[in-house]
Amino acid sequence: MAGTDRTKADLAASLGAGPAIILVEPQLAENVGSVARAMANFALAELRVVRGRAQADGEKARVFAAGAHHVIDAARHFERVEDALADLTLVFATTARERGQAKPVDAPAEAAARMVAEHAAGGRVGIMFGRERTGLENDEISLSQRVVTFPVNPAYASLNLAQAVLLVGYEHFKAATGGAAPFEMPTRARPGTHAELVALFAHLEGELEDGGFFRSPDKRASMVRNIRNMIHRMEPTIQDLRTLHGIVAALVEGRPGPEGRGRTVLKPVKDAGDPV
């Protein structure tokens, strides 16, 4: 809503605990850094890394985190996937392909709705992402309750690790906050009243009459309706209506010919010898 002023504190409260992001054996430090950045973009704070301390702790990860050092600094490290998941009540595993496991599959938006509901019910959620090249192993997937996969172009399905985290964070943020754009059209002047609109119609239609716009009397009524509807679709404020009155007046002022009311504007030369 135009009047909403959602402060950062409000937002943190409404987000609650987002899902823990669990990276299993990440291979490239730049990906861990980009994951941290994507998490910060969508207010996720909890990074857990299984057998990836070297990738997550170095300078390279920090460079790619681009300021989201707080996520890197707070990361927790584990040797076993089971330990990384121990306190969670709902665990998702991300996979790019069907992996033959009898486990329900969610698109990211469905998974995000489940995450928010689980948190509201007092649970604690995490989502596992596997190795860049090979993903999660089947035994790791079997530790999760549900699978998340991404609707992507099957002809080019190589979503990278940070992009996958970004989409999960984005959908969670939308689900947790309602997904409205963070700002709206700026509050403008108040809308024009019906009487103010009609005054513009009268001004414009009168000048159009004088200017010979309605050459065909039987079409006049429908032409007037069309013009009025165009102006309605503009949803003009009182300021817009003033601007439109000014535009009509300025155009009339410059009108050439015997009924011109001000300075004369030269007609374009239509019979010049030069080709047009």
Add this chain to the structure above:
Amino acid sequence: MAGTDRTKADLAASLGAGPAIILVEPQLAENVGSVARAMANFALAELRVVRGRAQADGEKARVFAAGAHHVIDAARHFERVEDALADLTLVFATTARERGQAKPVDAPAEAAARMVAEHAAGGRVGIMFGRERTGLENDEISLSQRVVTFPVNPAYASLNLAQAVLLVGYEHFKAATGGAAPFEMPTRARPGTHAELVALFAHLEGELEDGGFFRSPDKRASMVRNIRNMIHRMEPTIQDLRTLHGIVAALVEGRPGPEGRGRTVLKPVKDAGDPV
């Protein structure tokens, strides 16, 4: 749906022409490359670059495009934003902040729905992204019909260029294809019939009776109901029911004591001298 086999050709047809991605003065070649990759992930093919040939044409962009060279190769280059937009019927401008323009603002999902509708109505859509540091200029924004902005963490709102394109591509792909996950839980054996379920209940409850599980007769009925409901929630297939029968039998086989029906399993030593 489990039986759906959406081929690549079907997908391309259903996507139709996705929005043209218009980059205005991109500053870093790696970003142009990553944009191309994000576009390919979500089946967007049309990249237009305004005053950024050096950034889009070089080797670095290709490296970051990670195989999406077809997008880079097909990119069209323009000197003026107006020319890059000339054939479009609906143009969105992306901005990170409110820019004081009296223009409707969409979140990405709303914008994606409008893009799909515009295409269905015979229109042609594009979305402009500005410079990495400074975004679009106000005059450039004024050439668009609508503004798109991203719901992000206000405390860390620096979404990078390729991530912004990724989110637009993702939402467009969802809107154009219905957004279902690309696969579902694998088709399993057929669900168990009611009679097959009741047979399992009888097997399990009989063995539990023999094993002395129902110590408190007045709680028996509610315990049975709880166990049956747990099994119902599992939605077992006929194969799952066979597995459960086998589990019950195996546990009973190993049951110790006088009523044990097979090999005797040693009870854990509870009175050993070592602390537990």
